[in-house]
Amino acid sequence: MTKHITIPKNFMTIFIVTFFMSNALAKTLLPPNDIADRFHNDSETIKIASSDFGHIVQEIPAAVFYPNSVDDIASLVKYAYNNSVPINVAARGQAHSTWGQSLARDGVVVNMTSLGNRLNGSGIIVSSDSSLGSYADVGGEQLWIDVLNTTLQYGLSPVSWVDYLYLTVGGTLSNAGISGQSFRFGPQISNVYELDVITGKGEFVTCSPKENSELYYAVLGGLGQFGIITRARIALEPAPKRVKWLRLFYSDFSAFTKDQENLISKNERRDNKALNYLEGMLLLNQGPQDLSFYPVSAYARINSLVTQYGIIYCLEAAKYYYDDRESRVEKELLDLLKGNLGFLPDFMFEKDVTYMEFLNRVRSSELFLRSKGQWEVPHPWLNLFVPESRILDFNSGVLKNIILKQKIPAGIVLIYPMNRNK
Ligand SMILES: Cc1cc2nc3c(=O)[nH]c(=O)nc-3n(C[C@H](O)[C@H](O)[C@H](O)COP(=O)(O)OP(=O)(O)OC[C@H]3O[C@@H](n4cnc5c(N)ncnc54)[C@H](O)[C@@H]3O)c2cc1C
Incomplete structure (x- = not known):
């Protein structure tokens, strides 16, 4: 059965047609000779290409395509386009999508990483x-x-x-x-x-x-x-050399978001005085926390703070520096933060790390979760843009009333503002 979705006229591609080939059709893939050996459909390959990081959706493709070159991809897509029955094609990078976006039911998954290092030997x-x-x-x-x-x-x-x-x-x-x-x-x-x-x-x-x-x-x-x-x-x-990396704890959500918003209001690309990075996250009283960022001596008081409030809002900020003058960036950071920030006075934590250590910060969590068998698990992740005018309601309605009160296990929750004009 084929299901057609209306395509707006100004879109020029067949990829936006979602369709479902029957299994019988999948078996009749007859690719041109020059790319025929790039298709693989052994059970292990098909199994890997049937799922993604979300581990929620499963779609079984007819084949996985391993291109040696960009021309191979062009030949595949031409073939799919000209075939009498359309063939569903999906590029697959690392398949870290969470809702099956990189899958292609009964179609062809293109394993992009098989292109290898084709540009100048390094890609x-x-x-x-x-x-x-x-x-x-x-x-x-x-x-x-x-x-x-x-x-x-x-x-x-x-x-x-x-x-x-x-x-x-x-x-x-x-x-x-x-x-x-x-x-x-x-x-x-x-x-x-x-x-x-x-x-x-x-x-x-x-x-x-x-x-x-x-x-x-x-x-x-x-x-x-x-x-x-x-x-x-x-x-x-x-590239910066090093990064001053800060985490500030709040028990009051409106103070937290107000400070986040103020800190990103200086946002010109070339403004050397502005922060270089701002995010935020929740610490929830839902079992053991990943406290690796903090000094071991602070673990006990962090845990007791989280137990006291149930939910702690953590503002995360970073300031890059390009030379070895750590004292100057320290002063710029203090200038930025001085004034009326509403974090809990004894809960400001700072690290000084290389630029690589900072950008690659999630890798250690990945390795930790892998070692505990908690990486290849379902990830029903959701990303939302919430208007500033409703963010306090989001805190009371979702974070407090659902996650906290009903004790819904939340996993990681990141929360930070964005300038609409960006
Ligand atoms: C641990 C983790 C942390 C993350 N953190 C962030 C984050 O901080 N910010 C953020 O924005 N996102 C984040 N993501 C989400 C991530 O950006 C997306 O899931 C992204 O799609 C993953 O890239 P991928 O290479 O795995 O793509 P895939 O999952 O393989 O593909 C995703 C989509 O892109 C298409 N696609 C893949 N390659 C190409 C291509 N070359 N040309 C055209 N289409 C292509 C696929 O067909 C599919 O529709 C995170 C995901 C994980 C798992």
């Missing part, structure tokens, strides 16, 4: 020119950790990040790529100069805000529905 080329300044050309299959490692060799870095770096460039640019830097630089999709895309017809198209702009704006944040990103040109700036 990442750092360059500069007079109009753009420094940038990196990066394969869509590359991991952000590898982008960081490579650009740091040139003393450079992308400006906008995700919290976890073992995600692909194509995967996060198909969403947005949001983290604590977005209040200043916008999400990752706002820091891309140019893309190479295989469109839904299997055409190779380079696009940018000036060239094929409709495709450029559709693909960025396009949930993989407008084509496959094979290269992104990403803005770079000088």
Whole structure:
């Protein structure tokens, strides 16, 4: 049975048609000879490609495609487009989507990582020119950790990040790529100069805000529905050396959000005095906490604070520094924080770490959870943008009334403001 979804006229690709081939059809995949050996359908391969990090949705593909080149992807998509029965195609980066976005029921999953290091032997080329300044050309299959490692060799870095770096460039640019830097630089999709895309017809198209702009704006944040990103040109700036990393605890939600909002109100890209990163999270009285950020000597009083209030709001901020003058950044940070911040006076914690340690901070949690067998578990994650006017209601209605009162196990909860104009 085939289910058709109406396609708005200005969208030019077949990817947005969701359809379901019957199993009988799946068995009749007859790809052209030049790419025939790239398809795999052994049971182990199919099993891996049937699920994602969410472990909630399962969709069994007919085959997994292992491209050796961008041309292979173009041939696959051309074949899918021209086939008498449409074939569902989904790019798969790290499959860290949580609701089956990288799956393709009865269709073909493209294993992007099999492209390997095709650009200059590394998959990442750092360059500069007079109009753009420094940038990196990066394969869509590359991991952000590898982008960081490579650009740091040139003393450079992308400006906008995700919290976890073992995600692909194509995967996060198909969403947005949001983290604590977005209040200043916008999400990752706002820091891309140019893309190479295989469109839904299997055409190779380079696009940018000036060239094929409709495709450029559709693909960025396009949930993989407008084509496959094979290269992104990403803005770079000088990399900081070290980071002052702070966590401040609040028992009062309105003081917490007011301080967060004030701190991101200084948000010009070039403002050296502004914070470089701001997020926030909850500490909940729901069993053992990951306290690895804090000094061991503080564990007991943190635990008793969380027990006392049930819920503690933690403002997380960072200030980068580019030379060894730690005292100057310390002073700038104090200048930023002085005044009327409403955190609990004895609950300000600070760390001084390398830029890499800071950006790669989630890796240690991953390894910890893996060692406990708690990584490959269902992740019913939800991301929400809540208007500022309703954020206090969100606290009382959801955080307090549902999570706290009804003792719903919440896992990790991040909460931080964003400037709408970014
Ligand atoms: C531990 C963890 C932490 C996270 N932290 C953040 C965070 O801080 N900020 C944030 O914004 N997100 C975060 N995410 C979400 C993450 O950005 C998305 O799940 C992203 O899609 C994962 O990238 P991926 O390479 O695994 O993509 P996949 O899950 O493989 O793919 C996701 C979607 O993108 C499409 N796609 C993949 N590659 C391409 C390509 N080359 N071209 C076109 N479409 C493509 C897929 O078809 C699918 O629709 C996090 C996820 C995890 C698991």
